Amino acid sequence: KQEVTQIPAALSVPEGENLVLNCSFTDSAIYNLQWFRQDPGKGLTSLLLIQSSQREQTSGRLNASLDKSSGRSTLYIAASQPGDSATYLCAVPNSGYSTLTFGKGTMLLVSP
């Protein structure tokens, strides 16, 4: 059974810092890995999707990497801003089971 772990559970940084969020998964036979952002009480916003054949994916100040062999992904946020404050979730699909397995998320607070 696929398990996804995110470290740290919470992170508080001052504005302007570069930061890294970590995601690990137990079953490396994945199609892809997706990073989401969730604001309090809201839905999930897809940030980046990395296919299993890719090593990195970039969108603006966000960069996500994927190492299938070690079962790890990182989300790098450059020059953090207060508007980046949210919970960040990673998820992997369960082949043949029509589901995504999510980590518990990293709650990020960026202070002005």
Next chain:
Amino acid sequence: KAGVTQTPRYLIKTRGQQVTLSCSPISGHRSVSWYQQTPGQGLQFLFEYFSETQRNKGNFPGRFSGRQFSNSRSEMNVSTLELGDSALYLCASSWGGTGSDTEAFFGQGTRLTVV
């Protein structure tokens, strides 16, 4: 391009009542999945519909049911509501299904409160 639309956004129901939630996926997407999110359990899979057929179901009691229409819109129904059903219910839309290699897009969710 319109995103995933969930209605209503908020609901307050009494124990024992039933409720129906609606999800309209992105145009062209054939798969709709439903998830329950609570502070203690995180995101838990309810079920997935693909081209009007339920492909998979999570570990929830039979009080939770769903369906998908020919236009891919989906509804989920919860009967005999319990206090523990209070949660944020999220709908995900994708072309191939959330267990495939295609990207999943989520709606804003329906916040259900059972009193």
